[in-house]
Structures are given as C-alpha cells and as structure tokens.
Amino acid sequence: MAARLFEGKDHAVFYQKYRFSLQENQQRVIFSYLDEKLSSFRLAVDVGCGSGQCTHLLAKRFEKVVGTDISNAQIEEANRAPHPPNVSYLVCPAEKLPFEDHSVDLVTAFSAAHWFDIPRFMAEVERVLKPIGCVILSSSTLDMRLHYGDRTEKLTQIFTQFQEQLSVYANEKINRVKDDYEEIFMSLPFQDKKRITDVLDKVPMTVAELMGLIQSFSMYQMFLKDQPEAAKAALQNTEQRILETMGVSSRETQLEYWTRQVCVLGCRSS
Template sequence: MALTFSDKEFSACFQKYMLPASEKMVQMMLSYLIAKKGKPFELAVDVGCGTGRYTRPVAPHFEKVIGLDISESQINEARRSTSEKNVLYHTSPAEELPVKDASVDLLFAGVAVHWFILDKFMQEAARVLKPGGCLALHAFRLIFEIQYKDVSETLTAIITETMNVLLKYGDKADDVMNNQYGELFEAVPFADKQRTTDIPVMYPLSLADLMGFIQSIYMYQVFLKQDRDGATEFLQRVEKRFRDTLGESSHQATLEFHMTCFCILACKS
C-alpha cells in the first residue's frame, strides 16, 4: 500500500480528515515512560509518523522529537502542519532508523507498525533504545459505533456496512489491527512488555467530519484509484443514508464516534 500513502492527493486528505491523536493514548505512552525510565525525556522517535498526528502532541514533553515516514508526501504534509521548533522530519524506512545506538527514550508508532518488516524493525528498536527506553505501538480496530439520540443503531449499521465494503480493498495488515496486535506482541524482543486491549475512545464528529474520515481511510483511496466513479457514487450513497437517518439534524448534529484502541508497551532492560 506504499503507493497509496505516497500519493499527494491522499496525503492532503489524510492530514485534513484523519482523526486527531487520542490524548488517552499519548498519556498512556508518557505514563509508562515515567514509570519505567523517568525523566529527563531527551529524544522521542515517531516511526511511520504520517502527517505528524502523534508527533506534534508528544513534542512538548521531549527535548527533541524526530518523525520518520517512508512517504515523502506524508512528510511534506507533516512539515507544513508543524510549528513546534523541537520537531524534525525525515523520509526513512522503519527498518533503517537514522538515529544512533542507545539514543532514544521513546520509540513509538501509531497505526503503522503492521506495515513494517517486523523482524528488522524490532532489531532496530533494540539497537536505538536507551537502557530503560520504551517502545509503544498503538492503533485502533476497524470496527466503529456511532451514537446519536434514538438512531444510534441505524447509524452504526451504516458505518459497519460501509467498512465491510471498504475492507474488500484492504490488506492483511487490517486483520493484524482487528486482532489488536495479538501476534505482533510475541515479536517484541523485550521481556518487560504488556498489551492493553479494548481501550474505548470517543470523538465528537459532525457529519462532514465523519464523511471526511471515511475518505481518509486508505482502503477508500484504493477504491478511488481503481474506480473513481464507483467510489464517488458509493460515498454519495453513504452520505445520503446518514442524512436520511438524521433528518433535519444532519447539518448541526454532533455524533459520538466510538472506536476501540489498543497498545503494546515495552521497556528495554
């Protein structure tokens, strides 16, 4: 799926519409690092950083943060969207991290590690982390729920049917996410590790936000590349179903968009 993520049109859409960083996930990473290593926090590295969704909220807690992604267009969007002076971005594969041995306090990847060549990335994690440094790998399941007044069941059915169509344009990496990184946990090379599943996260979204989020999912972009007319018509039908369900509330409604997140945390002894 590298070609999809390197597409300029998709990267701009991703930056505009993908859901923002979950404060809950950021605090989980930082609390774990405090417990295992303690301050000072010098260097954090965000691998597969995309447009910097998690790079930016982590930045205030570290002297320096480096965001890495294999996609130049994603990195360009990240640079345009970042004002923090202690953040640097580089185009780099996850399997060849451009940082020194034993130099990183926190190495993390949000909704990204399932795309990496796992054994090579884990070797790099062991190389670059300081003793006591921490690894954090988090993502969300592709199963969503929408709550709004008395039409929650219908709205949830629509988003579920929408995702079932988009999953036809997906990859085996989607299964890794829906299994909450169960198999991936075994590949983490540190004895001190934990996996937390079924973490509830809620975003308040307008209908416009929701439709934008659907467009920011890579599977929709694959659909769009293969059949632009078909994908566009599909999105229009989905929006009409949402509008018909919401009725007069469709323009001003604030929907509760619920997802399940999960996180692997590990410490290099």
C-alpha cells in the same frame, strides 16, 4: 516488503485535514506508562508519523522529537503544518532508522506498525533504544461506532456496511489490526511488555469530518483507484443514509465517533 499505500498527494492532504490525534484515554495510558518507566526524556522518534498529528503530542514531554515516514507526500504535509519547534521530520523506512545505536529514549508508531516489516523494525527498535528505553505501538481497531442519540444502532449499522464494502480492498497487513496487535506484541523482543486492547475514545466530529476521515482510509483510497465512480457513489450514498437516519440536512451536524484502540507498550531495561 513495505506496503506503499500512503504515497498520493491527495491522500496526504486528507490525512492532514481529517485524521485526529491521540485522544484523552489513549494519551493517559501512554503517558502514565512513560512516567512509570522513563527517567530521561531527551529524544523520541515517531515512526510512520504520517502528517504528524500524534508526533506533536510527544513534544510536550520530550526535548526533541523526530517524526519519520517512508512517504515523501506525508512528510511534506507534516512540514507544511504548524508544529512545535522541537519537532522535525525526515523521510526514511521504519526498517532502517538513521539514529545511532542506543541513542533514543522512546520509539512510537501510531496506526503504523502493522504496515512495517516487523522483524526488521523490531531489530531497529532494539538497536536504537537506550539501555532504558520504551516502545509504544498503538492503533485504532476496526471496532467503530457512530453515536447520535437513539439513532446510534442504525448509524453504526450503516457505517459497518460501508466498512464491509471497503474490506475487499483491505491489504493483508490489516490482519495485524484484526488480531488486536497480538502478532506485533509477540514479536517485541522485550521481557517487560504489555498489551491493552480496550482503550475506548469518543471523538466528536461533524458528518462532513466523518466523510473526510473515511476518505483517509487506505481501503477507500484503493477502492477509489480501482473504481473511481463506484467509490464516489458509495461514499455519497453512505453520507445520504447517515444524514437521513439522523433526520438532518446539514453536513455540519455533530455526532460522536467511538473508536477502540489497541496499545502495545514495552520497556527495554538492560
């Protein structure tokens, strides 16, 4: 069954504002794979596109890009945000994609595949891909660090403690992220495939942006729904501890958010 955890309007707004797009190292892994494998760059479909941050990047390389998502609220935000003219969006489940058989050059899912019904999604990937077509399924892992000079260890500890508090609200599908997409990799029905688990990206952001990012996590949104006052207090407490540890008072102070990504890349070549 689909996990419908990204439906709220407010959640979609946080998503659009604070979720960052694919970073440099992850982009390098993905685009060098596509250059090696693909000769046609006509149509890319980004499944579970959310508010479209990563979808835009594909527009540089593909003639046409379609972002799809099961959530109306996310697609409304994607349509509202400025986007390249060759990108369009539609609401549909990953398990039933409205594309002809063998019509798509690339299917992607960024931080999304773990939410899908994997066997049904893989069957759709097989159906819609052209005889030579690629699939890329990637996600941020739960390994995150907060870097700020010699305060890095303490800040990372504060962040990890908050993650542990949120973990009570983790959907069971997060286990697919915890196993570094191994189950997803094993389910991909292609011979030509690989899984990379050590792509590290460093994202500069302010403390205010970090707090916005945390509020876009499905686990935080579940906490907020279940215990609104406790969730807000825990968030505020975490922000205060971060600022105190950094020795600053402004939420606009920059730190670096380090995130390890996992990436499953596959090519159907028959």
